[in-house]
Amino acid sequence: MRENLRQALGGTHSEAAREAVAAAFFRHLGTNLMEFVLLGRMSPGQVRARVELVGLEHYRAAAASGQGVLVVTGHFGNWELLAARLGAEGIPVTFLGKSQSNPHVDRLLAALRARAGVSVIRSGGPLKEMVSALRRGEAIGLAADQDAGPEGCFVPFLGRPASFYRGAAYFSWKLGAPVVSAVIFRLPDGRHRLELGPPYAPQAEWDESAAVIRLTEIFAQRLEAAVRRAPEQYFWTHRRWKTRPPEETA
Numbered sequence: 735m736r737e738n739l740r741q742a743l744g745g746t747h748s749e750a751a752r753e754a755v756a757a758a759f760f761r762h763l764g765t766n767l768m769e770f771v772l773l774g775r776m777s778p779g780q781v782r783a784r785v786e787l788v789g790l791e792h793y794r795a796a797a798a799s800g801q802g803v804l805v806v807t808g809h810f811g812n813w814e815l816l817a818a819r820l821g822a823e824g825i826p827v828t829f830l831g832k833s834q835s836n837p838h839v840d841r842l843l844a845a846l847r848a849r850a851g852v853s854v855i856r857s858g859g860p861l862k863e864m865v866s867a868l869r870r871g872e873a874i875g876l877a878a879d880q881d882a883g884p885e886g887c888f889v890p891f892l893g894r895p896a897s898f899y900r901g902a903a904y905f906s907w908k909l910g911a912p913v914v915s916a917v918i919f920r921l922p923d924g925r926h927r928l929e930l931g932p933p934y935a936p937q938a939e940w941d942e943s944a945a946v947i948r949l950t951e952i953f954a955q956r957l958e959a960a961v962r963r964a965p966e967q968y969f970w971t972h973r974r975w976k977t978r979p980p981e982e983t984a
Contacts, residue, residue: 735759735970742892742974743965758966762920770814774849778822785819785918789930793825793873796912796933802868803933804913806902808879808957809969811918812926817852817875819918819928827873828853830864830901868911875916878902879957881976887950888979892958897977903949907936915953917960920967931956 739752747755776784796803805820805827807813820827831854847854855863855874864874878899886897906913915931934952936945961968 738970738972738974739965741894742961745893746962747965755965756970759968759970762966763969765920766812766814769812770846773814773818774846776818781815781818781822785815785822785926785928787819787823787928787930789932790823792930792932793914796914797871797873799910799912800871801909802871802911803873804868804902804906804911805873805875805916805930806878806913806953807875807916807918808960809877809972810879810957810960811920811964811967813877813918814847814852815926816916816918816928817847819926820873820875820916821852825873826867827875828855828863828867829875829877830855831877832856864905865909868905868909874905874911876902878953879974880972881974883977884980886977887946889947889951889954891954891974892961894975895979895982896954896975897979898950898954900946900950902953903946904942906949907940907942907945910935913949913953915956917957919960919964 735756736752739747739755743752743755793803793805807816817827817829829852844854867874876899878901880899882897882899884897887900887903888895888897890896891898902913905911912933912935914933916928918926918928920926934949936949940948
């Protein structure tokens, strides 16, 4: 974790400042866990009261296309609360999520999400459900910021090339679904603010390769802006820069 912070914030934060970010991150992570456990007990009205929603007009503009919407976020803020807030607004969004290696933890997470009204499609399996939902004009949510390995799309993130999953950008290009970025910030008073960004979509002249790179760059830039605003709210324990681009390993 400290190496991640050094690589990402070393140019703007002293060692003492990075240590302060690390301490604040663990407090934030513990609070996230408690909020997630309690989330299933909250009514939609309580979720709406706890999380301010900014930029709903951007989602509505994207949904007006009728092609479905890809809501792309990262492991920032309380991303589980982000999903519940969209559902509480009546937005028909299903999130793509990985199965946990521990089956007991996997069942617990599934139960908590279900009680919060969050629908999940398992990643790594058939994507028919995802494609069908988009073609019905619904929304698919993806936390698309983790290391995607050597087959990922490498774009700049916090000063270094990082491997991103290609899926969100690819499906936007393939199916014509616009993308809306979403980030949720913890506020000083313990509430949250969910910010939806202006929609973006592939240009008509882009081929698959250009679309994947450019759309991934836009997402990375928006997520980076959020991390720089509140670095303690990013999931620093993930080895974000583990995979290096081919030119660095040749």
